[in-house]
Amino acid sequence: MEHDPFGTFIDLIKFDQETISLDKKIKKSLDELQQFEDKKKGIEDALQAVHEQMVQARKTVDEKELEMQTLDAREKDQKNHLDNATNQKEYESATSEITTLKQQQMDLEEGLIAAWNKLESAKKAHAHKKAAAEEEIKEVVELIEQKEKEIKEAQATVETRDASRDDKQKGVPEEWLERYKVMRGRVTNPVVPVVDGISCGGCFYIISPQDMSRLEKKALVQCKACYRLIYMKQKGSE
Ligand SMILES: [Zn+2]
Structure with a gap:
């Protein structure tokens, strides 16, 4: 795999x-x-x-x-x-x-x-x-x-x-796990997908063009407004 x-x-x-x-x-x-x-x-x-x-x-x-x-x-x-x-x-x-x-x-x-x-x-x-x-x-x-x-x-x-x-954590970069751990204590949905192709799935803050291009390259971005971790849903998944 x-x-x-x-x-x-x-x-x-x-x-x-x-x-x-x-x-x-x-x-x-x-x-x-x-x-x-x-x-x-x-x-x-x-x-x-x-x-x-x-x-x-x-x-x-x-x-x-x-x-x-x-x-x-x-x-x-x-x-x-x-x-x-x-x-x-x-x-x-x-x-x-x-x-x-x-x-x-x-x-x-x-x-x-x-x-x-x-x-x-x-x-x-x-x-x-x-x-x-x-x-x-x-x-x-x-x-x-x-x-x-x-x-x-x-x-x-x-x-x-x-x-x-x-076992489920294996292969996930330590840095992501750390950020996730911090957010998990604060909100029930610490990691959210991009919605409507432009907004944070947690607070609907408009994502900057720079962050959008990073998201398109499968990077994990932190929302500037609510600090949730944002990801872009892969085409074909879900
Ligand atoms: Zn947000």
């Missing part, structure tokens, strides 16, 4: 541009991955909130049942007093206590039924939410796995490209 430093240099630039666009793609994919992770967390948090409501409803039922048991025990106790009353005063005291306790039991009964109803609806809401959430999580996990695979593959490609880049 004929030694063509110019063609090799243009190939190197194309190669770098491709790597840059791959890196951009990876960054975009990472953002998308984060969105999927956030979505998954949102679904899990919403389910957890419904679960917590069910736990609280169960706790209320337990508390009220315990309270009811205490009232029952106190009533039993007072009935004992009533059975063993030795005088009118003891008898009346026990009767009065029992009346009060019965009223408390009736009041509590209402609250207990309401608590049970609340627990039942909380259980239903949770079961419903859980089924829907599991389906949604399954879908989002698939998306996450797919995205992770995509990113991994793209990262491996970039690594392979980075490893082979040194």
Whole structure:
């Protein structure tokens, strides 16, 4: 193959541009991955909130049942007093206590039924939410796995490209590489072709006749306005 430093240099630039666009793609994919992770967390948090409501409803039922048991025990106790009353005063005291306790039991009964109803609806809401959430999580996990695979593959490609880049520089004059290196840090398109036969492809500054004739002789010219490196596209290429 004929030694063509110019063609090799243009190939190197194309190669770098491709790597840059791959890196951009990876960054975009990472953002998308984060969105999927956030979505998954949102679904899990919403389910957890419904679960917590069910736990609280169960706790209320337990508390009220315990309270009811205490009232029952106190009533039993007072009935004992009533059975063993030795005088009118003891008898009346026990009767009065029992009346009060019965009223408390009736009041509590209402609250207990309401608590049970609340627990039942909380259980239903949770079961419903859980089924829907599991389906949604399954879908989002698939998306996450797919995205992770995509990113991994793209990262491996970039690594392979980075490893082979040194070879792509072979045959390109050191001076061009140096100028290119400086410009690469400043702009995303450090090397541009001549456009409309007269202008810099980066900033459209009109190229001087002297530089035009150098470009025609396959030289690399630096733009006077934006300092990008300008080349002339070879006839027949692209
Ligand atoms: Zn320019």
